Amino acid sequence: MTGLASKNMEELQALMAELNEPKFRAGQIFAWLARGVRPEGMTNLSRRLRETLAQMPYGGASIFDRRVSQKDGTIKYLFELEDGNLVEGVLMRYKYGNTLCVSTQVGCRMGCAFCASTLNGCVRDLEAGEILSFVSCAERDVPCEEGRKRSVTNIVLMGSGEPLDNYENVVRFLRLVSAPEGMNISPRNISLSTCGLVPQLRKFMREAPHVTLSVSLHAPNDAIRSMLMPVNAAYPMAELLDAAKEYAEYTGRRVIFEYALIQNMNSARKHAQELASRLRGINCHVNLIPLNHVEERSLMGVTRQEAEAFMGWLSELGISATIRREMGTDIEGACGQLRRRVLEARREENR
Numbered sequence: 001m002t003g004l005a006s007k008n009m010e011e012l013q014a015l016m017a018e019l020n021e022p023k024f025r026a027g028q029i030f031a032w033l034a035r036g037v038r039p040e041g042m043t044n045l046s047r048r049l050r051e052t053l054a055q056m057p058y059g060g061a062s063i064f065d066r067r068v069s070q071k072d073g074t075i076k077y078l079f080e081l082e083d084g085n086l087v088e089g090v091l092m093r094y095k096y097g098n099t100l101c102v103s104t105q106v107g108c109r110m111g112c113a114f115c116a117s118t119l120n121g122c123v124r125d126l127e128a129g130e131i132l133s134f135v136s137c138a139e140r141d142v143p144c145e146e147g148r149k150r151s152v153t154n155i156v157l158m159g160s161g162e163p164l165d166n167y168e169n170v171v172r173f174l175r176l177v178s179a180p181e182g183m184n185i186s187p188r189n190i191s192l193s194t195c196g197l198v199p200q201l202r203k204f205m206r207e208a209p210h211v212t213l214s215v216s217l218h219a220p221n222d223a224i225r226s227m228l229m230p231v232n233a234a235y236p237m238a239e240l241l242d243a244a245k246e247y248a249e250y251t252g253r254r255v256i257f258e259y260a261l262i263q264n265m266n267s268a269r270k271h272a273q274e275l276a277s278r279l280r281g282i283n284c285h286v287n288l289i290p291l292n293h294v295e296e297r298s299l300m301g302v303t304r305q306e307a308e309a310f311m312g313w314l315s316e317l318g319i320s321a322t323i324r325r326e327m328g329t330d331i332e333g334a335c336g337q338l339r340r341r342v343l344e345a346r347r348e349e350n351r
Protein backbone atom coordinates (compact mmCIF):
# COMPACT_ATOMS: atom_id res chain seq x y z
CA MET A 1 0.00 0.00 0.00
CA THR A 2 1.29 3.44 -0.83
CA GLY A 3 1.88 5.80 2.07
CA LEU A 4 0.11 8.91 3.29
CA ALA A 5 2.72 11.15 1.62
CA SER A 6 1.57 9.95 -1.83
CA LYS A 7 -2.09 10.86 -1.36
CA ASN A 8 -3.70 13.53 -3.49
CA MET A 9 -6.43 15.93 -2.42
CA GLU A 10 -9.32 13.74 -3.57
CA GLU A 11 -7.97 10.73 -1.70
CA LEU A 12 -7.46 12.78 1.45
CA GLN A 13 -11.01 14.09 1.16
CA ALA A 14 -12.29 10.52 0.87
CA LEU A 15 -10.19 9.54 3.88
CA MET A 16 -11.64 12.44 5.92
CA ALA A 17 -15.17 11.35 4.98
CA GLU A 18 -14.33 7.82 6.11
CA LEU A 19 -13.01 9.15 9.43
CA ASN A 20 -16.00 11.48 9.90
CA GLU A 21 -13.78 14.54 9.76
CA PRO A 22 -14.71 17.80 8.01
CA LYS A 23 -13.65 18.09 4.38
CA PHE A 24 -11.34 21.10 4.92
CA ARG A 25 -8.99 18.90 6.97
CA ALA A 26 -7.89 17.36 3.67
CA GLY A 27 -6.45 20.71 2.54
CA GLN A 28 -4.65 21.16 5.84
CA ILE A 29 -3.11 17.71 5.65
CA PHE A 30 -2.17 18.19 1.99
CA ALA A 31 -0.29 21.38 2.85
CA TRP A 32 1.59 19.64 5.68
CA LEU A 33 2.50 16.71 3.41
CA ALA A 34 3.87 19.12 0.82
CA ARG A 35 6.23 20.38 3.51
CA GLY A 36 7.25 16.87 4.48
CA VAL A 37 5.65 17.10 7.93
CA ARG A 38 4.66 13.85 9.63
CA PRO A 39 1.29 13.45 11.41
CA GLU A 40 2.80 14.18 14.86
CA GLY A 41 3.73 17.66 13.64
CA MET A 42 0.38 18.55 12.03
CA THR A 43 -0.45 20.97 14.82
CA ASN A 44 -3.77 22.28 13.52
CA LEU A 45 -5.38 18.82 13.64
CA SER A 46 -6.99 17.23 16.66
CA ARG A 47 -4.82 14.85 18.64
CA ARG A 48 -7.11 11.99 17.78
CA LEU A 49 -6.78 12.61 14.03
CA ARG A 50 -3.00 12.97 14.32
CA GLU A 51 -2.83 9.63 16.09
CA THR A 52 -5.02 7.95 13.49
CA LEU A 53 -2.84 9.28 10.66
CA ALA A 54 0.33 8.25 12.48
CA GLN A 55 -0.90 4.63 12.39
CA MET A 56 -0.80 4.68 8.57
CA PRO A 57 2.38 4.10 6.57
CA TYR A 58 3.88 7.49 5.66
CA GLY A 59 6.19 6.59 2.77
CA GLY A 60 8.71 9.41 3.00
CA ALA A 61 12.46 9.91 3.05
CA SER A 62 15.08 11.40 5.33
CA ILE A 63 18.60 12.70 4.74
CA PHE A 64 21.09 9.89 5.40
CA ASP A 65 24.21 11.72 4.27
CA ARG A 66 25.10 14.97 2.55
CA ARG A 67 28.25 16.28 0.91
CA VAL A 68 28.83 19.88 -0.06
CA SER A 69 31.09 20.73 -2.98
CA GLN A 70 33.85 23.13 -2.01
CA LYS A 71 33.96 24.30 -5.61
CA ASP A 72 30.42 25.40 -6.33
CA GLY A 73 28.21 24.67 -3.31
CA THR A 74 26.46 21.74 -4.99
CA ILE A 75 24.97 19.45 -2.34
CA LYS A 76 24.87 15.72 -2.93
CA TYR A 77 22.26 13.97 -0.81
CA LEU A 78 21.86 10.37 0.04
CA PHE A 79 18.24 9.90 1.10
CA GLU A 80 17.09 6.95 3.15
CA LEU A 81 13.68 5.42 2.57
CA GLU A 82 11.61 3.77 5.29
CA ASP A 83 12.64 0.30 4.10
CA GLY A 84 16.35 1.22 4.37
CA ASN A 85 16.95 1.71 0.65
CA LEU A 86 19.23 4.59 -0.31
CA VAL A 87 18.76 6.95 -3.24
CA GLU A 88 20.60 10.02 -4.41
CA GLY A 89 19.64 13.59 -5.07
CA VAL A 90 21.68 16.65 -6.02
CA LEU A 91 20.97 20.30 -5.29
CA MET A 92 22.65 22.65 -7.73
CA ARG A 93 22.94 26.31 -6.75
CA TYR A 94 22.37 28.92 -9.41
CA LYS A 95 21.90 32.67 -9.27
CA TYR A 96 18.20 32.42 -10.07
CA GLY A 97 17.49 29.68 -7.54
CA ASN A 98 18.24 26.05 -6.73
CA THR A 99 17.61 23.04 -8.92
CA LEU A 100 17.03 19.69 -7.25
CA CYS A 101 17.81 16.57 -9.25
CA VAL A 102 15.69 13.66 -7.99
CA SER A 103 15.75 9.91 -8.53
CA THR A 104 12.63 8.05 -9.63
CA GLN A 105 13.68 4.45 -8.93
CA VAL A 106 16.08 2.64 -6.61
CA GLY A 107 18.60 1.66 -9.29
CA CYS A 108 17.55 1.32 -12.92
CA ARG A 109 16.88 -1.48 -15.37
CA MET A 110 17.65 0.31 -18.63
CA GLY A 111 21.24 -0.94 -18.81
CA CYS A 112 22.94 2.07 -20.48
CA ALA A 113 26.62 1.29 -21.01
CA PHE A 114 27.96 4.49 -19.43
CA CYS A 115 25.71 4.82 -16.39
CA ALA A 116 26.48 3.87 -12.79
CA SER A 117 22.82 3.77 -11.69
CA THR A 118 22.03 0.66 -13.64
CA LEU A 119 24.97 -1.51 -12.53
CA ASN A 120 22.88 -3.56 -10.06
CA GLY A 121 19.57 -3.30 -11.87
CA CYS A 122 16.35 -1.84 -10.49
CA VAL A 123 15.55 -2.62 -6.85
CA ARG A 124 12.14 -0.96 -6.83
CA ASP A 125 10.06 1.98 -8.04
CA LEU A 126 9.79 5.05 -5.85
CA GLU A 127 6.39 6.18 -4.63
CA ALA A 128 5.21 9.69 -5.48
CA GLY A 129 5.38 10.68 -1.80
CA GLU A 130 8.98 9.51 -1.54
CA ILE A 131 10.01 11.70 -4.49
CA LEU A 132 8.05 14.56 -2.94
CA SER A 133 9.91 13.99 0.33
CA PHE A 134 13.25 14.55 -1.42
CA VAL A 135 12.03 18.01 -2.34
CA SER A 136 10.81 18.83 1.17
CA CYS A 137 14.01 17.44 2.75
CA ALA A 138 16.16 19.70 0.55
CA GLU A 139 13.81 22.62 1.12
CA ARG A 140 14.23 22.27 4.87
CA ASP A 141 17.97 21.63 4.63
CA VAL A 142 18.79 24.76 2.65
CA PRO A 143 17.44 28.00 4.03
CA CYS A 144 15.45 30.08 1.61
CA GLU A 145 17.11 33.29 0.49
CA GLU A 146 15.54 36.56 1.55
CA GLY A 147 12.72 37.68 -0.68
CA ARG A 148 12.18 34.19 -2.04
CA LYS A 149 9.28 31.89 -1.25
CA ARG A 150 11.24 28.68 -1.45
CA SER A 151 14.78 27.45 -1.88
CA VAL A 152 14.04 24.67 -4.39
CA THR A 153 12.77 26.55 -7.43
CA ASN A 154 13.39 23.96 -10.14
CA ILE A 155 13.28 20.18 -10.30
CA VAL A 156 14.87 17.80 -12.77
CA LEU A 157 13.95 14.12 -12.88
CA MET A 158 17.45 13.10 -13.87
CA GLY A 159 18.67 11.09 -10.93
CA SER A 160 18.75 7.31 -10.79
CA GLY A 161 15.99 5.45 -12.58
CA GLU A 162 13.96 5.86 -15.72
CA PRO A 163 10.99 8.10 -14.90
CA LEU A 164 8.77 6.70 -17.67
CA ASP A 165 9.45 3.16 -16.40
CA ASN A 166 7.73 4.28 -13.16
CA TYR A 167 5.00 6.08 -15.03
CA GLU A 168 2.05 6.24 -12.60
CA ASN A 169 4.11 7.31 -9.59
CA VAL A 170 6.01 9.92 -11.57
CA VAL A 171 2.86 11.47 -13.03
CA ARG A 172 1.33 11.50 -9.54
CA PHE A 173 4.47 13.19 -8.19
CA LEU A 174 4.31 15.86 -10.91
CA ARG A 175 0.69 16.61 -10.01
CA LEU A 176 1.45 16.73 -6.27
CA VAL A 177 4.50 18.96 -6.55
CA SER A 178 2.80 21.41 -8.90
CA ALA A 179 -0.48 21.64 -6.97
CA PRO A 180 -1.21 25.24 -5.94
CA GLU A 181 -2.35 24.05 -2.48
CA GLY A 182 0.98 22.26 -2.03
CA MET A 183 4.48 23.07 -3.19
CA ASN A 184 3.21 24.93 -6.22
CA ILE A 185 6.27 24.42 -8.40
CA SER A 186 5.24 25.19 -11.96
CA PRO A 187 5.63 22.42 -14.57
CA ARG A 188 7.60 25.02 -16.53
CA ASN A 189 10.30 24.70 -13.88
CA ILE A 190 10.39 20.92 -14.03
CA SER A 191 12.31 18.75 -16.52
CA LEU A 192 11.88 15.05 -17.11
CA SER A 193 14.68 13.11 -18.72
CA THR A 194 14.00 9.83 -20.50
CA CYS A 195 16.12 7.27 -22.30
CA GLY A 196 13.28 6.93 -24.81
CA LEU A 197 10.35 4.68 -23.85
CA VAL A 198 8.26 5.79 -26.81
CA PRO A 199 4.76 4.46 -25.93
CA GLN A 200 4.95 5.93 -22.42
CA LEU A 201 6.25 9.19 -23.85
CA ARG A 202 3.25 9.51 -26.15
CA LYS A 203 0.88 8.76 -23.27
CA PHE A 204 2.74 11.21 -21.03
CA MET A 205 2.40 13.98 -23.60
CA ARG A 206 -1.40 13.63 -23.59
CA GLU A 207 -2.16 13.16 -19.93
CA ALA A 208 0.57 14.63 -17.72
CA PRO A 209 1.49 18.21 -16.80
CA HIS A 210 3.59 19.69 -19.58
CA VAL A 211 7.09 19.69 -18.21
CA THR A 212 10.27 20.28 -20.23
CA LEU A 213 11.27 17.06 -21.94
CA SER A 214 14.87 15.93 -22.10
CA VAL A 215 15.71 12.95 -24.27
CA SER A 216 18.94 11.07 -23.67
CA LEU A 217 20.05 10.59 -27.23
CA HIS A 218 23.83 10.21 -26.99
CA ALA A 219 24.22 9.03 -30.59
CA PRO A 220 23.65 10.20 -34.16
CA ASN A 221 22.47 6.82 -35.50
CA ASP A 222 21.02 3.46 -34.47
CA ALA A 223 24.31 1.57 -34.76
CA ILE A 224 26.03 3.71 -32.11
CA ARG A 225 22.93 4.19 -29.97
CA SER A 226 22.30 0.46 -29.78
CA MET A 227 25.84 -0.09 -28.52
CA LEU A 228 25.26 2.40 -25.69
CA MET A 229 21.59 2.00 -24.87
CA PRO A 230 19.72 -1.34 -24.97
CA VAL A 231 16.39 0.56 -25.11
CA ASN A 232 17.25 1.46 -28.71
CA ALA A 233 16.52 -2.09 -29.83
CA ALA A 234 12.90 -1.70 -28.75
CA TYR A 235 12.43 1.91 -29.88
CA PRO A 236 14.88 2.93 -32.58
CA MET A 237 15.89 6.52 -33.15
CA ALA A 238 13.42 7.32 -35.93
CA GLU A 239 10.49 6.43 -33.64
CA LEU A 240 11.98 8.31 -30.72
CA LEU A 241 12.69 11.44 -32.76
CA ASP A 242 9.14 11.34 -34.16
CA ALA A 243 7.72 11.23 -30.64
CA ALA A 244 10.05 14.02 -29.48
CA LYS A 245 9.01 16.18 -32.42
CA GLU A 246 5.39 15.56 -31.59
CA TYR A 247 6.01 16.50 -27.95
CA ALA A 248 7.56 19.79 -29.04
CA GLU A 249 4.65 20.55 -31.35
CA TYR A 250 1.94 19.40 -28.96
CA THR A 251 3.29 21.30 -25.96
CA GLY A 252 4.86 24.26 -27.74
CA ARG A 253 8.05 23.65 -25.78
CA ARG A 254 11.53 23.04 -27.03
CA VAL A 255 12.82 19.51 -26.48
CA ILE A 256 16.31 19.08 -25.04
CA PHE A 257 18.51 16.31 -26.42
CA GLU A 258 21.21 15.13 -24.08
CA TYR A 259 24.36 13.98 -25.79
CA ALA A 260 27.26 12.65 -23.73
CA LEU A 261 30.47 12.99 -25.71
CA ILE A 262 32.49 9.78 -25.62
CA GLN A 263 35.98 9.30 -26.97
CA ASN A 264 36.22 7.29 -30.20
CA MET A 265 32.49 6.75 -30.22
CA ASN A 266 30.22 9.69 -31.05
CA SER A 267 32.32 12.85 -30.93
CA ALA A 268 33.81 13.24 -34.44
CA ARG A 269 32.78 15.80 -37.02
CA LYS A 270 30.86 13.24 -39.08
CA HIS A 271 28.78 12.44 -35.99
CA ALA A 272 27.90 16.11 -35.53
CA GLN A 273 26.86 16.26 -39.18
CA GLU A 274 24.72 13.16 -38.93
CA LEU A 275 23.15 14.37 -35.68
CA ALA A 276 22.33 17.75 -37.20
CA SER A 277 20.63 16.14 -40.17
CA ARG A 278 18.53 13.91 -37.91
CA LEU A 279 17.43 16.81 -35.69
CA ARG A 280 16.61 19.26 -38.43
CA GLY A 281 12.97 20.37 -38.23
CA ILE A 282 12.57 19.61 -34.53
CA ASN A 283 12.21 22.55 -32.12
CA CYS A 284 15.11 21.48 -29.96
CA HIS A 285 18.37 22.23 -28.19
CA VAL A 286 21.33 19.93 -27.71
CA ASN A 287 22.90 19.68 -24.29
CA LEU A 288 26.42 18.34 -24.67
CA ILE A 289 27.68 16.53 -21.58
CA PRO A 290 31.33 15.65 -21.16
CA LEU A 291 30.98 11.98 -20.15
CA ASN A 292 31.54 11.49 -16.47
CA HIS A 293 34.04 8.76 -16.05
CA VAL A 294 32.57 5.92 -14.00
CA GLU A 295 35.19 3.66 -12.52
CA GLU A 296 33.27 0.50 -13.38
CA ARG A 297 32.85 1.55 -17.04
CA SER A 298 35.55 1.62 -19.69
CA LEU A 299 34.21 4.54 -21.74
CA MET A 300 36.15 7.80 -21.67
CA GLY A 301 34.95 11.38 -22.01
CA VAL A 302 36.39 14.11 -24.23
CA THR A 303 38.37 17.25 -23.44
CA ARG A 304 36.78 20.67 -23.14
CA GLN A 305 38.31 21.66 -26.50
CA GLU A 306 36.83 18.61 -28.21
CA ALA A 307 33.41 19.38 -26.74
CA GLU A 308 33.68 22.96 -27.98
CA ALA A 309 34.61 21.77 -31.46
CA PHE A 310 31.56 19.49 -31.51
CA MET A 311 29.34 22.36 -30.40
CA GLY A 312 30.83 24.52 -33.17
CA TRP A 313 30.06 21.92 -35.85
CA LEU A 314 26.44 21.71 -34.67
CA SER A 315 26.08 25.49 -34.59
CA GLU A 316 27.45 25.81 -38.14
CA LEU A 317 24.66 23.48 -39.20
CA GLY A 318 22.02 25.55 -37.42
CA ILE A 319 21.52 23.32 -34.39
CA SER A 320 21.59 25.18 -31.09
CA ALA A 321 23.84 23.52 -28.54
CA THR A 322 25.55 24.23 -25.25
CA ILE A 323 28.00 22.34 -23.10
CA ARG A 324 26.62 21.45 -19.71
CA ARG A 325 28.50 23.02 -16.86
CA GLU A 326 29.98 20.34 -14.67
CA MET A 327 29.03 20.73 -11.03
CA GLY A 328 29.95 18.87 -7.92
CA THR A 329 32.78 16.93 -9.58
CA ASP A 330 34.58 16.78 -6.23
CA ILE A 331 31.66 15.03 -4.50
CA GLU A 332 30.77 12.31 -7.00
CA GLY A 333 27.88 14.37 -8.33
CA ALA A 334 27.14 11.95 -11.18
CA CYS A 335 24.30 9.46 -11.03
CA GLY A 336 24.68 6.46 -8.82
CA GLN A 337 28.27 7.09 -7.75
CA LEU A 338 27.84 8.10 -4.10
CA ARG A 339 25.22 5.41 -3.47
CA ARG A 340 27.57 2.77 -4.83
CA ARG A 341 30.40 3.91 -2.56
CA VAL A 342 28.16 3.72 0.51
CA LEU A 343 26.73 0.32 -0.46
CA GLU A 344 30.26 -0.99 -1.00
CA ALA A 345 31.37 0.36 2.39
CA ARG A 346 28.35 -1.29 4.04
CA ARG A 347 29.24 -4.59 2.38
CA GLU A 348 32.82 -4.30 3.66
CA GLU A 349 31.55 -3.66 7.20
CA ASN A 350 29.36 -6.74 7.07
CA ARG A 351 32.20 -9.03 6.07
Ligand code: SAH
Binds near residue numbers: 293
Ligand atom coordinates in the same frame (compact mmCIF):
# COMPACT_ATOMS: atom_id res chain seq x y z
N1 SAH B 1 16.74 7.48 -17.17
C1 SAH B 1 16.69 8.86 -17.53
C2 SAH B 1 17.13 9.83 -16.46
C3 SAH B 1 18.33 9.49 -15.63
S1 SAH B 1 19.94 9.73 -16.26
C4 SAH B 1 17.48 9.08 -18.80
O1 SAH B 1 18.08 8.16 -19.29
O2 SAH B 1 17.42 10.18 -19.33
C5 SAH B 1 20.20 11.45 -16.45
C6 SAH B 1 21.15 11.78 -17.58
O3 SAH B 1 22.53 11.47 -17.22
C7 SAH B 1 20.88 10.97 -18.84
O4 SAH B 1 20.98 11.80 -19.96
C8 SAH B 1 21.98 9.94 -18.81
O5 SAH B 1 22.17 9.41 -20.06
C9 SAH B 1 23.14 10.76 -18.27
N2 SAH B 1 24.27 9.98 -17.79
C10 SAH B 1 24.28 8.80 -17.17
N3 SAH B 1 25.55 8.40 -16.90
C11 SAH B 1 26.37 9.37 -17.34
C12 SAH B 1 27.77 9.56 -17.34
N4 SAH B 1 28.61 8.65 -16.85
N5 SAH B 1 28.25 10.70 -17.88
C13 SAH B 1 27.42 11.64 -18.39
N6 SAH B 1 26.09 11.52 -18.41
C14 SAH B 1 25.56 10.40 -17.90
